[in-house]
Amino acid sequence: MKKTSCIFTLLLFTILLTAGCSKGKDPGVSLPGPIPVGPAQTMDSAEFEPAGMCQYCHLEIYEQWQGSMHALAFTNPVYQAEAQKTSRETDGAADAFCASCHAPIGFLAQEIPPADGSKLSEVARRGISCDFCHTITEVSADGNASYRVSPGIVKYGPFNDPLHTPLHDSEYSSIYNEAEFCATCHEVTNPQTGLVLGATYSEWKTSGFAPKRATCQDCHMTPGPGVTKPNPGYAATGVPKKREHTWTHSMVGGNVFNLEQAGFDGHALQAKENLQAAATLFLGLPQTLSPYQGANINVRVRNSGAGHSLPTGLTMFKEMWLEVVVTDEKGNVLYQNGVLDQNGAVPDGSVVYKTTVADASGKETTNLWEAASVIYDRRIPPQKYVDEFFEIPGAPLPGKITVQARLLYRSVSQEKANQVLGNGMAGVTVVEMAKLSGEISVR
Ligand code: HEC
Ligand code: HEC
Ligand code: HEC
Ligand code: HEC
Numbered sequence: 001m002k003k004t005s006c007i008f009t010l011l012l013f014t015i016l017l018t019a020g021c022s023k024g025k026d027p028g029v030s031l032p033g034p035i036p037v038g039p040a041q042t043m044d045s046a047e048f049e050p051a052g053m054c055q056y057c058h059l060e061i062y063e064q065w066q067g068s069m070h071a072l073a074f075t076n077p078v079y080q081a082e083a084q085k086t087s088r089e090t091d092g093a094a095d096a097f098c099a100s101c102h103a104p105i106g107f108l109a110q111e112i113p114p115a116d117g118s119k120l121s122e123v124a125r126r127g128i129s130c131d132f133c134h135t136i137t138e139v140s141a142d143g144n145a146s147y148r149v150s151p152g153i154v155k156y157g158p159f160n161d162p163l164h165t166p167l168h169d170s171e172y173s174s175i176y177n178e179a180e181f182c183a184t185c186h187e188v189t190n191p192q193t194g195l196v197l198g199a200t201y202s203e204w205k206t207s208g209f210a211p212k213r214a215t216c217q218d219c220h221m222t223p224g225p226g227v228t229k230p231n232p233g234y235a236a237t238g239v240p241k242k243r244e245h246t247w248t249h250s251m252v253g254g255n256v257f258n259l260e261q262a263g264f265d266g267h268a269l270q271a272k273e274n275l276q277a278a279a280t281l282f283l284g285l286p287q288t289l290s291p292y293q294g295a296n297i298n299v300r301v302r303n304s305g306a307g308h309s310l311p312t313g314l315t316m317f318k319e320m321w322l323e324v325v326v327t328d329e330k331g332n333v334l335y336q337n338g339v340l341d342q343n344g345a346v347p348d349g350s351v352v353y354k355t356t357v358a359d360a361s362g363k364e365t366t367n368l369w370e371a372a373s374v375i376y377d378r379r380i381p382p383q384k385y386v387d388e389f390f391e392i393p394g395a396p397l398p399g400k401i402t403v404q405a406r407l408l409y410r411s412v413s414q415e416k417a418n419q420v421l422g423n424g425m426a427g428v429t430v431v432e433m434a435k436l437s438g439e440i441s442v443r
């Protein structure tokens with residue numbers, strides 16, 4: 001990691017923060033001009049090779065990548081709707097900012113703005129593509145697209161003994177194995193208000209995973225959930241040398257919904273398995289109760305599998321919540337909490353893990369560009385647990401009552417999906433991350 005880009009970003013931040021402070025009190029005013037972001041590099045998009053080119057020799061990696069949220073980062077309809085709305089409301093001032101991570105080649109080539117992608121080249125439309133990532137030469141943990149790239153004949157990667165290929169030169173770079181490589185985009189700060197919107201890297205950095213050097217790649221670039229298992233294989237089609245370890249490129253997180261919508265069912269299933277490996281539940285119940293005797297029951301939720309908070313990233317769009325249902329022997333519901341209402345919304349009074357942000361006047365918003373403060377933050381740090389308590393009423397008759405707790409997740413709330421994708425659309429996929437039941441005997 002080189003220092004130049006860090007210094008540059010810091011400098012930029014100072015300028016932006018000062019600008020942000022002077023107008024912070026007047027949330028109604030539109031932005032003064034384009035928000036300058038990231039590195040001061042510009043280049044033609046034709047300098048980047050299309051992913052289809054890499055496909056010839058890296059077929060497996062290509063198939064993994066094409067169904068990843070990286071390949072879909074620009075075309076993803078939830079992003080599109082949000083980016084268009086942002087563009088309208090800011091007169092295009094935040095277009096380049098959003099594109100710097102979601103369509104980095106389009107950002108570097110100044111093909112965005114306009115935000116609608118009408119000037120976007122085909123190579124840029126495919127989001128975070130092979131030749132973008134493999135020409136990165138500098139990154140910084142500050143995030144906000146603080147990368148520098150050198151597109152050309154040299155592809156940088158994890159091997160210091162690359163086999164020869166006529167198509168490109170290969171060079172080892174240590175940054176590919178570092179969490180900071182991912183931090184360059186997975187650490188998101190509003191440059192105008194200075195509010196940290198997503199801090200996956202910082203969460204990881206302060207967790208027990210950082211000293212153990214269990215990086216993002218160790219969990220997100222291996223087959224199946226969990227920290228690195230060796231994944232021996234060939235890095236290109238038809239090469240003679242088998243590598244002790246190769247890295248997978250589906251890079252699933254928790255987004256099942258968008259992958260299903262885009263028709264990548266295999267990737268969606270992997271994301272589901274990832275979510276189901278992230279948390280464990282524990283139930284603290286009394287063994288017996290008398291008729292009509294209520295109880296305060298305990299549901300413990302442990303972040304047992306993620307290397308960052310649960311959930312992480314831009315959690316103003318996401319929802320993770322507890323559903324608790326108590327039934328008697330006949331199946332009559334005695335108590336429920338967190339059961340979706342008829343509109344598919346998580347009802348008030350539920351235990352929801354997410355963040356909520358407000359604009360400078362303190363009004364709740366999901367507009368990233370005007371987010372100035374965090375007004376609600378309930379998430380589970382890596383390797384930690386939280387205890388939740390539910391006051392359940394007494395059962396009138398002797399017998400057994402069953403308590404069922406489920407931890408549920410969706411990558412975007414139904415309300416937001418209706419708002420951006422239209423009301424007629426299908427429900428957002430809800431994934432059951434964990435489920436546990438217990439019995440109490442009433443006598
Ligand atoms: C988001 C950035 C990113 C994208 C997009 C990406 N890669 Fe990678 N790739 C990496 C990283 C990081 C590693 C090495 C991980 C490590 O060393 O821990 C890697 C490793 C590799 C390797 C080394 C050998 C192997 O099998 O693991 C090859 C080859 C490769 N990528 C090719 C591609 C191709 C081809 C594409 C597009 C189809 C692509 N990559 C897309 C980040 C990316
Ligand atoms: C003609 C076949 C061919 C094409 C096309 C091709 N590669 Fe490769 N690539 C290879 C071979 C062979 C290796 C060496 C594999 C090894 O050393 O095990 C390799 C290695 C790599 C590495 C690892 C470099 C290192 O030192 O770690 C990266 C990254 C990479 N390719 C990226 C790309 C990208 C991006 C594209 C598309 C722009 C691409 N390749 C197109 C054949 C190809
Ligand atoms: C110990 C394994 C592990 C490590 C290390 C790890 N992750 Fe994750 N990550 C997970 C699991 C499991 C999930 C699924 C649960 C979830 O969605 O939070 C996940 C989810 C995500 C998501 C989806 C966000 C969400 O909450 O819906 C993103 C983005 C992500 N990881 C990025 C990263 C980055 C960037 C790093 C490094 C700074 C990293 N991860 C390190 C295991 C890991
Ligand atoms: C150029 C910026 C960039 C880089 C570099 C980058 N990412 Fe991402 N990543 C994104 C964006 C943008 C998305 C979200 C796309 C969307 O949801 O529209 C994303 C999505 C993801 C997701 C899926 C999130 C979900 O909700 O399911 C995971 C997991 C992830 N990245 C991991 C990584 C890891 C690991 C690395 C480092 C090896 C990395 N990323 C490097 C920009 C980047």
Ligand code: HEC
Nearest residue numbers: 078079082083097098101144145185186188198313314368
């Ligand atoms: C510094 C990089 C970065 C910038 C800048 C950025 N994003 Fe993202 N965005 C991400 C990453 C990474 C994810 C996915 C994982 C997560 O939640 O952290 C994401 C996810 C999203 C999602 C959720 C997509 C889904 O499928 O649920 C939306 C919507 C979004 N971004 C909109 C925007 C808008 C609008 C802007 C500009 C105001 C913007 N982003 C700027 C990195 C960035």
